[in-house]
Amino acid sequence: MFERPQRQHALGLLILIGWQAQSLVRSTWPVFVAFYFQGDRDARFFIWAISVGCILTFMGAVLHFARFTFHLEADQLHVRKGVLVxxxxxxxxxxxxxxxxxxxxxxxLFKVCGLKIDTAGSAGSELTIHALPWDDAHALRGRLLQSIQDEEVESSEAQQASDTSEPNLVVRLDTPTLLKVGLSQNHLSKIGFAIGGLLTFQGIAWEVVSELWQRVPSLYRTVLLFLSPLILVLSPVVIAAVSVLISVATSVVKHWKLRVWVEADEDPAKRALHLTQGLLNRQSMQVPLHKVQWVMWENTWIRRQFGFDTLHIRQASAGGGGPTVGGLKLTIPAVDGGPTREFEGLMFPSWPERDLVTLRPMPYAFWMRWFKRVLLWAPLALAAGIALGWPAGMVALGGCTAWTGFWARAWHRGTWATTDGRHVSVHRGWLFRKRVMVDWTKLQAIQFTQNRIQARRGVAHLTFHTASGVAVLPYLSTSVALQIRDLASAQVNSHHGAWM
Amino acid sequence: MNDPTVIQPDLNPLVDVASLPRVEEDCLTPLPRAYAKARILVYGLSFVVTGVAWVAPCLWLLMQEGEQGPPAALWWTLGGAWTGVMVLWGLEEHMGWPMRGFLVRERDVVYRSGWWTTQVVAVPFSRIQHSEIQQGPLGKLLGFCSLKLFTAGASGANLNIPGLPPETARNIRQLLEANQGV
Incomplete structure (x- = not known):
């Protein structure tokens, strides 16, 4: 199986047509808009343009489909693709x-699925196969990651109904937790989006409301007019409620039946983390545990109330830089204390190797951060002073100073790290808290940064670069930073095992 | 409570931090003078080009509007900003030159740069995915090249050592190939 060059499933052609059409429309939409506004006289050009676009899309998809073949040979995946190039x-x-x-x-509908393969060599996924029968896709994945044998691949039915068959289940989202995940999303962006939409379409909305108003019987009009202050007051609540509902709905659709389990194997190099989720768009992800480079737990104030974090796990990826950039991403919501310990044990088996040492930023970090924040807010106080007189300016300056002082103190208290001499776990943030954990044996580079003032004050920053993100230890004392740098350097240089 | 900013020796009994191989920053190899000349040339050219770029329009305005000329505030703002940037850049170049240097150890390569903000980056040989020697027209003229060391991923861990003599760059590359399996 897969030893001879083969094409995708025939449905891949259909998906490719859709994909090509999407990219064509994305690159040429201004032309279509221009044609549309030419008016009736030139409508035939518009029709011609659409026809030519359709033909090009179809031909492109057929050629792409015909040219795309893949096969496995001598521990390599060989892919031939491309039309012109x-x-x-x-x-x-x-x-x-x-x-x-x-x-x-x-x-x-056609019982096929797409396969995305990520190497560390490209910003996105290296290769996408649009359509493969479900069982074939899992068999290919097993061969690619060399972790499971063909005969052990679970059938699609078993995957769908798998409630108890998965080994070493680490996380399973039940409905109440799923709702909590939805409730703890970032609603502010959605509220902003709703308000922006209302402002943009207020003209049309006003017309629609006026038209509806004409149709309402006069008795109801009187009642509505009487209730209008209440409606005005309640409208932000309604917008917020709708935003929360959208968040909950998108979370439920995305994380439906989320399960995370570990493929156990005696050989540590073959242990892999599996994740399945999704109601409309089903996802089944697999990352070998020894390839994990960078792990981040993050939470917000709401998530802390529910007592869980969101976990981001990254393998080596050219996108690098953490949760927002590049590559295939494995994100697990609603991870509380138990699973957190379990994930630590899985991805960092030797943590803690020795007694933990706590590292905190020097007090200089607090003063510096306060000073910088005051400088940032000072123009506001100055503006208040110019506009409302000097007493108002002084009050504003006092307020800004107190607020930024509180903020800097909270930041300083929330920034710390622990290390056992092989791993480092960095905590940052106040309202939005993050914890990044890396294994020093997997580091790509170690960066020591210090400016002239910091050199006089005896503080420095340390940045640990991994193949998928960074961990930063800010404002350490220079001597500690140098010791940690040498220790991390010794760890990475003395490590001889697999790291990627 | 113990001071958390200091590593407690009794908490880490198995690691003797003092015995760890240190990055001996005093032993850094300085970059060749040819590269310094190139940096001075770039600075000088930028000085002239940007100077002309702000003085010429002001002079043109002066000729157009006669004796009144452009407002004094414009002269002061543009001139002040230009002078400030050029002085700071010049200072960084002058003071930063002795800071620039590289160190090739048995298992990693270290590069230090910057005066106002000093950066010391260490990249282990075993993590380098591929390397590149780059030589531009100025490098060909003055006889230096850049050695670029690429690591996996792109979280800013790539190392670029500019201004190396081509022979040194090739030697480092050979050492790198010989040590990659270590």
Whole structure:
């Protein structure tokens, strides 16, 4: 199986047509808009343009489909693709970092799924196979990650109904937790989006409301007019409620039946983390545990009330830089204390190797941060002083100073790290708290940074670069920073095992 | 409570921090003078080009509007900003030159740069995915090149050592290839 060059499932053609059409529309939409506004006289040009676009899309998809073949040979995945520029890509299997299987509604209808392969060599996923039968996709994933044998691949039915069959289940989201995940999303962006939408379409909205108003019987009009102050007061609450509902709905759809389990194997190099989730777009992700480079727990004030974090796990990826950039991402919501300890044990088995040492930023960090924040807010106080007189300016300056002082203190208290001499766990943030954990044996580079003032004050920053993100220890005393740098450097240089 | 900013020796009994191999910053190899010349040349050119770029329009305005000329505030703002940037840049170049240097150890390569903000980056040989020697027209003229060391991912861990003599860059590369499996 997969030893001879093969094409995708025939449905891949349909998906490719959709994909090509999408990219064509995305790149040429201004032309279509221009044609549309030419008026009736030139409508035929518009029709011509659409026809040519359709033909190009269809031809492009057919050629792309025909040219795209893949096969496995000598521990490498060989891919031939491209229409005008023909590519021959060979990916060594040991360089593959993660393989994710996805299935949208159309793919589910035809019982096929898409496969995304990530190496550390490109900003996004290295390769996408749009349509493969579900079982074939899992078999290919097993071969690519060399972790499971073909005969052990679970069938699609077993995957769908798998409630108890998964080994070493770490996280399973039940409905109440799923609702909590939805409630703890960032609603502010959605509220902002709703208000922006209302402002943008206020003209149209006003017309619609006026038209509806004409149709309302006069008795109801009187009642509505009487209640209008109440409606005005309640409208922000309604907007907020709708935003929260949208958040809950999107979370439920995305994380439906989320399960995370560990593929156990005697060989540590073959242990892998699996995640399945999704109601409309089903995702099945797999990351070998030894390929995990960077792990981040994050929470907000609401999530802290529910007592859980969101966990981001990253394998090596050219996108690097943490949760927002590049590569295939594994994000697990609603991780509380128990699973957190379990994930620590899985991804950092030797943590803590020795007694933990706590590292905190020097007091200079607090004063510096306060000073910088006061400088940032001072123009506001100055403006208040100019506009409202000097007493108001002084009050504003006092307020700004107190607020930024409180803020700097909270930041300083929330910034700390622990290390056992092999790993480092960095905590940051006040309202939005983050904890980044890395293994020093997997570091790519160690950066020591210090400006002239910091050199006089005896403080420095340390940045640990991994293949998928950084961990920063800010404002350490210079001697501690140098010791930690040398220790981390010794750890990475004395490590001889697999790291990626 | 113990001072958390200091590593407690009794908490870490198995690691003798003093015995760890240190990055001996005093032993850094300085970059060749040819690269310093190139940096002075770039600075000088930028000085002239940006100077002309702000003085020429002001002079043109002066000629157009006769004796009145452009407002004094414009002269002061543009001139002040330009002078400030150029002085700071010049200071950084002058004071930063002795700070620049690299160190090749058995298992990693270290590069230090910057005067106002000093950065010391260490990249282990075993983490380097590929390397590149780059030589531009100025480098060809003055005889230096840049050695770029690329690591996995792109979280800013790539190292660029500019201004190396081509022979040194090639030697480092050979050492790198010989030590990659270590």
């Amino acid at each position: 023909r590519d021959k890509v060979n990916i060594p299997l040991d360089r593959i970092q993660a393989v994710h299987v996805e299935q949208n509604l159309l793919q589910r």
